[in-house]
Amino acid sequence: MEVMLTVEGLEKAFKDKQVLKRISFDVRKGEIMAILGPNGAGKSTTIRNIMGIMYPDAGSITFHHHNGKDIPRNKIGYLPEERGLYKNVKVMDILLYLAELKDYPLDKAKERALMYLKKFDLEGKEKVSIEELSKGMGQKVQFISSIIHEPELLILDEPFSGLDPVSQELFKEEIRNLANNGTAILLSSHQMNLVEEMCDRLFMIQRGQKVIYGTLDEVKTEYANFKCTIHGKNQINDLERIPQVLRVEHEDDRSILYLDKDVEPTSWLKNLPESIQIQELKINRISLHEIFIDIATDKNLIQEEGEVLA
Amino acid sequence: MRNSMKIAKWEVKRNMKNKTFIVGLFLTPIIIVAFMFIGTLFGDDTEEPEQTMVFVNDQLDIFPILQEAINQSGYNWEMHVTDIEESEVNAELDGSENTAYIFIDDRALETSTVPVYMSEEINQFFINQVQILESPIKTMQMAELGISDEELAIVSSSIVFEDASMEETATEETAPSDAESSTESLERMIPGAFAGFIMISIVFTGMAIFQSASQEKKDKIAEIILSSVTPAELMQGKIIGYFVLGIIQTIVSIVIVLPVLAWRIDFPIMEYLFVPELALLIGIAILGYLLFASIFVGIGATMSDISTAGNFQGLVMMLPFLPFVFIGPVLSDPSGLWAQIGTYVPFTSPGVLLLRLTVLEEWPWVEIAISLAILIVSIWIFMKLAGKIFKVGILMYGKNATPGEIWKWIRA
Numbered sequence: 001m002e003v004m005l006t007v008e009g010l011e012k013a014f015k016d017k018q019v020l021k022r023i024s025f026d027v028r029k030g031e032i033m034a035i036l037g038p039n040g041a042g043k044s045t046t047i048r049n050i051m052g053i054m055y056p057d058a059g060s061i062t063f064h065h066h067n068g069k070d071i072p073r074n075k076i077g078y079l080p081e082e083r084g085l086y087k088n089v090k091v092m093d094i095l096l097y098l099a100e101l102k103d104y105p106l107d108k109a110k111e112r113a114l115m116y117l118k119k120f121d122l123e124g125k126e127k128v129s130i131e132e133l134s135k136g137m138g139q140k141v142q143f144i145s146s147i148i149h150e151p152e153l154l155i156l157d158e159p160f161s162g163l164d165p166v167s168q169e170l171f172k173e174e175i176r177n178l179a180n181n182g183t184a185i186l187l188s189s190h191q192m193n194l195v196e197e198m199c200d201r202l203f204m205i206q207r208g209q210k211v212i213y214g215t216l217d218e219v220k221t222e223y224a225n226f227k228c229t230i231h232g233k234n235q236i237n238d239l240e241r242i243p244q245v246l247r248v249e250h251e252d253d254r255s256i257l258y259l260d261k262d263v264e265p266t267s268w269l270k271n272l273p274e275s276i277q278i279q280e281l282k283i284n285r286i287s288l289h290e291i292f293i294d295i296a297t298d299k300n301l302i303q304e305e306g307e308v309l310a
Numbered sequence: 311m312r313n314s315m316k317i318a319k320w321e322v323k324r325n326m327k328n329k330t331f332i333v334g335l336f337l338t339p340i341i342i343v344a345f346m347f348i349g350t351l352f353g354d355d356t357e358e359p360e361q362t363m364v365f366v367n368d369q370l371d372i373f374p375i376l377q378e379a380i381n382q383s384g385y386n387w388e389m390h391v392t393d394i395e396e397s398e399v400n401a402e403l404d405g406s407e408n409t410a411y412i413f414i415d416d417r418a419l420e421t422s423t424v425p426v427y428m429s430e431e432i433n434q435f436f437i438n439q440v441q442i443l444e445s446p447i448k449t450m451q452m453a454e455l456g457i458s459d460e461e462l463a464i465v466s467s468s469i470v471f472e473d474a475s476m477e478e479t480a481t482e483e484t485a486p487s488d489a490e491s492s493t494e495s496l497e498r499m500i501p502g503a504f505a506g507f508i509m510i511s512i513v514f515t516g517m518a519i520f521q522s523a524s525q526e527k528k529d530k531i532a533e534i535i536l537s538s539v540t541p542a543e544l545m546q547g548k549i550i551g552y553f554v555l556g557i558i559q560t561i562v563s564i565v566i567v568l569p570v571l572a573w574r575i576d577f578p579i580m581e582y583l584f585v586p587e588l589a590l591l592i593g594i595a596i597l598g599y600l601l602f603a604s605i606f607v608g609i610g611a612t613m614s615d616i617s618t619a620g621n622f623q624g625l626v627m628m629l630p631f632l633p634f635v636f637i638g639p640v641l642s643d644p645s646g647l648w649a650q651i652g653t654y655v656p657f658t659s660p661g662v663l664l665l666r667l668t669v670l671e672e673w674p675w676v677e678i679a680i681s682l683a684i685l686i687v688s689i690w691i692f693m694k695l696a697g698k699i700f701k702v703g704i705l706m707y708g709k710n711a712t713p714g715e716i717w718k719w720i721r722a
Contacts, residue, residue, distance in 0.1 A: 053536055085529060146534075
C-alpha cells in the first residue's frame with residue numbers, strides 16, 4: 001500500500017515537560033490507522049503537529065505526493081478534538097465556506113453536502129441555523145465539513161466522542177467506506193471496542209511514548225494472550241504453580257490467570273490439576289480494551305516496550 | 311492572500327446576514343440624525359424666547375413711537391395700552407407670566423424715572439431690552455424743555471471716539487481677509503471632519519474583530535479553520551473583512567446623514583469635501599484603523615469570552631478613546647507641546663493628526679511625515695506581535711491569557 005504520511009522522530013516539549021518522545025509512524029492509502037492512548041498521552045498533540053497547528057521541536061512530517069515544504073491543506077480533512085461551528089450561520093453556508101477554504105469547486109461541494117446531509121439523516125436541514133441543531137447533529141455537520149472536499153488524508157481526533165450508538169455506527173460505516181475508496185485515515189480514540197472493530201493498524205501511545213505499533217492482528221497475537229477466569233475457592237499459590245501461568249489476579253472466589261504467549265488452550269486445560277475447584281471456567285483472549293487499561297494504569301501487563309513491525 | 315480574501319468575504323457575508331449587525335448598521339446614522347434634530351430643537355428654544363406682554367400706561371401720548379422702536383429692535387414684545395392704576399398692578403401681575411407694566415407719565419420728564427413692574431417669570435433680558443425705550447423718552451424730554459430741533463440733533467447724537475492712529479488702515483485691510491479665512495477654515499474642516507467620521511466609524515466597527523476572534527474560540531471553530539489556512543491568513547482576513555464592514559457602515563451613515571446635513575446647513579459641503587487633502591486625511595484614518603485592528607485581533611485571541619475580559623484586555627479596549635484626551639489641549643493650541651506629543655504617540659496620532667490638520671491653517675509637513683513614519687512602523691510591529699499572539703491564543707480554550715503569558719508568546 002502507498003504511504004501517504006510519514007511521521008519520523010517527532011519530539012515536542014511544553015515548558016520542561018517532554019510530551020512527545022520520538023514518535024514515528026506512517027499512514028497508508030486506503031487504511032484506517034488508529035492512535036490510541038489514555039487522556040494526556042499525546043494523541044492530540046501529535047495530530048496538531050501533523051496539521052501544522054503546532055510545530056515540533058524535532059522530527060519530520062512528510063506528506064508524500066506533495067512537493068514543497070508546506071502542508072497540503074487542501075488534500076487533508078481534519079476534525080479536531082476541540083470542535084464547533086459558528087452559531088448563527090446556516091448549515092449549507094458553513095459547509096460551502098469550509099469547502100471554499102479548501103479550494104473545492106462550490107457546485108460540487110453543494111452536491112456533496114446535500115448527499116451527506118441525506119446520508120446522516122439531516123435532509124432538509126441545510127437552511128437551518130447551527131444553533132438550532134442538537135449536539136449530535138452539529139457533530140455530523142462537523143464531520144461532513146471535514147470530508148466535503150474529498151481529502152486524500154483524513155485526520156479524525158476523537159471522532160466518536162459524544163455520539164450516541166446509532167450515530168457511532170453511522171460514522172464508523174462512513175469512515176470504513178472512505179478507506180475502501182482509498183482515503184488514508186488517521187484517527188485517534190480511546191473507545192477501544194470501536195477501534196478494534198474498524199482499524200487496520202494501531203499505534204498506542206502512553207506519556208508521549210510508543211507502546212505498541214502494528215497491525216491489529218499482529219498486536220492481538222503479540223499482546224492479546226489467553227486468560228483464564230475461574231470461579232471457585234482456590235488458594236492463589238496453587239494457581240500460580242500451574243505451568244504457563246504468568247500472573248494471577250485474585251479476588252474473592254474469582255481468579256484470573258494470565259497465560260503464556262505460546263499456550264495451547266486445549267492441552268493447557270487438560271493439564272489443570274484436579275485439586276482446583278471450578279464452578280465456572282472461561283478462557284478468552286485479552287481484549288484491546290484490557291491492554292489499554294493496563295497501559296493506562298501502569299499494570300505492566302506488557303512487561304517491556306513491545307514492537308511489532310508491520 | 312487569496313485565503314485572506316476568502317475569509318474577509320466570509321466575515322462580511324456572515325455579518326451582513328446577521329440581524330444585529332444590520333440593525334446597528336442603520337441605527338447608528340439614524341441616531342446621529344436624531345441627535346442633530348434634538349440639537350436644533352434646543353437651539354430654537356434659545357433663539358426664540360417666549361413672547362413678553364408689555365402693558366404701557368401712557369400719559370404722554372408716546373405709545374406709537376415706543377411701538378415703532380420695539381418693532382425696529384426685533385424684540386418679541388406684544389405691546390398694549392392700558393389705563394391701569396399703579397396700585398392695582400401687583401394684584402394684576404400675581405399669577406401671570408412674561409408680563410410687564412410700564413408707567414410713562416410726568417415723572418419720566420421731571421425725574422427721568424419710569425417705573426416698570428414685572429411678573430416673577432419673565433425673560434431674563436427684559437430689563438436690558440427695556441432700555442431701548444430710553445431714547446424716544448429722552449427726545450421727548452428735551453423737546454419739552456424747549457430745545458430747538460438743531461440743538462436736539464446735536465445733543466441726541468452720541469459722541470464717537472475715532473481711532474485715528476496708523477493702524478486704522480491696516481485693520482480695514484485685514485477685515486475682508488478675516489472673512490475669507492473663516493470660509494477657508496470651513497473648507498479645511500469639512501474634509502477633516504469627514505475623515506474623522508470615517509475613522510471613528512471603521513475603528514468602532516473594527517472593535518467587533520475583538521469579539522469575532524474570541525467568539526471563534528468560544529465556538530471552537532478556530533482549529534477547523536486553521537486546518538485550511540494559516541493563522542496569519544486568518545488574521546489578515548479578519549482585518550480586511552472588518553475594514554470592509556466599517557466602510558459599509560460609513561457609506562450607509564453618509565447616505566443617511568449627508569442629505570440631512572446638506573438640508574439643515576446652508577453650505578455647499580460637497581464642493582469643499584472633494585479636495586486633494588482628503589486623500590491624505592482618509593489615508594491617516596485607514597492607518598488608524600489598521601493599528602487598532604491589529605491590536606484588537608491579537609487581544610481578542612487571548613480571551614475566551616468578551617464578558618471575562620480582564621483588566622489588561624479592558625485597558626487595551628480603551629486605546630481608541632485616548633485621542634479624546636487630547637481634544638482640549640489641541641484645540642486650544644494646535645501646535646503646542648500636547649499636540650506634538652499626541653502626534654508622535656502611535657495610539658493617538660491618527661486622531662490628533664486629523665484634529666490638528668483640521669484646525670491648522672499651515673500644515674506642518676515635517677511633523678506629518680515623522681508621525682506617519684512612526685505610525686506605519688508601529689502598525690508593522692503590532693501586526694507582527696498580533697500574529698504571534700493570535701497564533702497561540704486562538705487555540706487556547708477555556709481561559710484568558712495573562713499578560714505574562716502573552717509576553718512569552720511574543721518572545722517565542
